[in-house]
Each structure stands twice: as structure tokens, then as C-alpha cells.
Amino acid sequence: MMVNHGARPKKIRRAALLLAALSLLVVAVSAYMRLDGAGLGCADWPACYGQLLAREPGAPQFSIVRLMHRITASSALVLACFLVWICLRPQPVRPAAGYATLLLLLMLALSALGIWSSDPRLPLVGFMNIVGGFALLGLSWRVVLATGVAPSRETWKPRGFLLLLGVAALVATVLLGAWIGASYAAVACPSVPHCGGIWLPPDEGWAALDTPFVRLVKAALPGDAGGVTLNLLHRYSAAGAVLLLGAGGVRALARDTTRGAARVVLLLLVVELGLGGLTVASGFGLGLAVAHCVGAAALLASVVTLLRR
Ligand code: HEM
Numbered sequence: 001m002m003v004n005h006g007a008r009p010k011k012i013r014r015a016a017l018l019l020a021a022l023s024l025l026v027v028a029v030s031a032y033m034r035l036d037g038a039g040l041g042c043a044d045w046p047a048c049y050g051q052l053l054a055r056e057p058g059a060p061q062f063s064i065v066r067l068m069h070r071i072t073a074s075s076a077l078v079l080a081c082f083l084v085w086i087c088l089r090p091q092p093v094r095p096a097a098g099y100a101t102l103l104l105l106l107m108l109a110l111s112a113l114g115i116w117s118s119d120p121r122l123p124l125v126g127f128m129n130i131v132g133g134f135a136l137l138g139l140s141w142r143v144v145l146a147t148g149v150a151p152s153r154e155t156w157k158p159r160g161f162l163l164l165l166g167v168a169a170l171v172a173t174v175l176l177g178a179w180i181g182a183s184y185a186a187v188a189c190p191s192v193p194h195c196g197g198i199w200l201p202p203d204e205g206w207a208a209l210d211t212p213f214v215r216l217v218k219a220a221l222p223g224d225a226g227g228v229t230l231n232l233l234h235r236y237s238a239a240g241a242v243l244l245l246g247a248g249g250v251r252a253l254a255r256d257t258t259r260g261a262a263r264v265v266l267l268l269l270v271v272e273l274g275l276g277g278l279t280v281a282s283g284f285g286l287g288l289a290v291a292h293c294v295g296a297a298a299l300l301a302s303v304v305t306l307l308r309r
């Protein structure tokens with residue numbers, strides 16, 4: 001029996017939209033703080049990249065950006081509590097209530113992780129923060145979609161296989177990208193499309209992929225086997241994501257219900273691929289690397305929308 005929730009879905013949607021915008025801002029500001037702290041674009045490049053790994057982390061310096069990050073993250077937490085409240089009371093609005101509760105639990109977990117986040121030498125913490133930021137945006141956007149027009153189920157299944165494969169490749173690309181960022185392995189591969197003439201991950205590279213579980217003491221230097229392997233895996237999975245999501249997106253252009261979302265996915269795929277290549281070709285410009293991270297978040301949200309359609 002359908003429950004009449006009156007104007008609540010509209011209220012939930014507005015709060016979720018604001019939370020999605022705040023989450024995207026948190027992703028952007030965190031990426032800026034991390035990449036700037038890593039030394040992207042610093043004067044004595046690339047020698048100064050990852051210098052912070054060589055010393056004990058000091059007390060965080062006051063900066064406007066750090067203050068902005070605190071204010072945005074705390075506002076998002078308060079708004080998430082409000083969102084869960086209006087989703088659950090007086091009767092749960094499903095499935096929005098489920099996504100909103102997951103979102104709040106994730107935020108609390110990331111806040112707890114904050115205890116270790118000031119130490120950049122712990123790549124696993126950095127990795128979980130980057131991936132956690134994307135999940136926050138994905139979940140808040142999912143609440144927005146859950147309070148929109150419900151999709152018609154039967155038209156979906158046969159056409160979705162390519163998209164699902166593409167989503168798997170995209171998730172792999174994002175996880176590998178976050179791993180590069182958290183383990184300061186970007187400059188291991190300072191050229192595009194190959195890594196200093198290397199096209200395939202070197203044998204010894206696989207063994208070096210233990211970085212998330214060690215305490216870093218220095219950034220990966222150009223040609224570092226583990227870093228080269230990570231970057232090549234990132235680029236090849238990106239190529240796979242672009243081909244699969246591209247094909248699935250082109251097919252989705254044929255239908256009225258999916259055309260708009262498909263166009264956004266196809267556009268963001270090209271933009272994100274371009275930003276990745278430009279980040280490397282520019283010698284790892286800070287602005288491009290931050291845009292690359294934000295582009296990935298927007299691409300994930302657009303794919304969630306297309307799947308929902
Ligand atoms: C669909 C395509 C792609 C997606 C979704 C994607 C996604 C990501 C994500 C989520 C990160 C982590 C961002 C961060 O550290 O904050 C990342 C990092 C990175 N990506 Fe990509 N990427 C894509 C394609 C590429 C391509 C084609 C290249 C190069 C040719 C590239 C080069 C890099 C580099 C160098 C980093 C490390 C930046 C750093 O943290 O220092 N990416 N990528």
C-alpha cells in the first residue's frame with residue numbers, strides 16, 4: 001500500500017541536494033589540501049614532491065582552506081543528521097531513509113578516521129578518506145534520485161550489462177587513482193600515454209603494490225616499479241571504463257528516458273580522460289589534479305543517475 005508522505009519527499013530532496021553540493025565541495029577542498037600539501041606545483045619540483053613524508057607531521061597550520069574544510073564538513077554532518085530525521089519521522093520514506101542512514105554512518109566513520117588523517121605517511125587512511133568522499137557524494141546524490149520520479153523496471157535489464165561492466169571498470173579506476181594519490185605515486189609516471197617508454201607493468205611492480213599497508217617515508221620517484229604499475233593500471237582501467245561506459249552511453253542515447261543522463265556521462269568521460277592526461281602532461285599542475293579529482297566525483301554521480309534512469 002502506497003503511504004502518502006505529503007510534501008516530505010520535496011523537503012528531503014532539497015536537503016539532499018544541498019548535502020550533495022556540500023559533499024562535492026568537501027571532495028574538492030580535501031583534494032586541494034592533500035595535493036597542495038603533497039607539493040604539487042611547488043617551486044623545487046619534482047624534488048619537493050612528498051617532502052612532508054620525510055618528517056613527523058606537525059600541528060596543522062591555520063589556513064583559510066583548512067577552515068573552509070572544517071566548516072563545510074561540519075555543516076554536512078549537521079545536515080545529514082537533519083536529513084535522517086526528516087526521512088525517518090513520522091514514518092520512514094523508503095528507500096531514501098536507508099541511503100540517508102548509510103550516509104550518516106559513513107560520515108561518522110570518516111570523522112573518527114580524522115584522528116589519523118593528519119599523518120600523510122599512512123596511505124590507507126588517505127585512501128579511505130578519498131574513497132569515503134566519493135561515497136558521501138554518491139549516497140547523497142542517491143537520496144536526491146530516490147525522491148525523484150520512480151523508474152519503470154522492465155525496460156532496464158537487457159540494456160544494462162555494458163553499463164554495469166563500465167561501472168565496474170570506473171570503480172576500479174577511481175580506487176586505483178585514490179591509491180596513487182594516497183601513496184604519492186603520481187610522479188612515478190611523468191609522461192603520457194606510456195611511463196617513460198614503459199607500456200606494461202614491470203614484473204617487480206606487482207610485489208611493490210603493498211603501499212597501503214606500510215608507513216610511507218618518501219614519494220615514489222620517476223620510474224619506481226610499484227608507482228609505474230599503479231599508474232598504468234589506472235590508465236588502462238580508465239580506457240576500459242571509457243570504452244564500456246561510452247558504448248553503454250551511446251546506446252542509452254536512443255531512449256527518451258535516458259538520453260539526457262547519457263549525454264552528461266559521455267561528456268564527463270571525455271573531460272575526465274582529458275584532465276587525467278593534462279595533469280601528467282602539465283607536470284602535475286595543482287589546479288588540473290584537483291579538477292581531475294572533482295571530475296571523477298561528478299562522473300560517478302552522473303553514472304548513478306543514468307543507471308537509475
Ligand atoms: C575515466 C577516467 C579517469 C578517472 C575516473 C580517474 C579518476 C581518478 C581519481 C579518482 C584519482 C584520485 C584523485 C586524487 O588523488 O584526489 C585520480 C588520480 C590520478 N589520475 Fe586519474 N582518472 C582517470 C583517467 C586518468 C588518465 C587517463 C590519466 C593519465 C593519463 C590519469 C592520471 C592520474 C594521476 C597522475 C593521478 C594522481 C594525482 C595525484 O593525486 O597526485 N587519470 N584519477
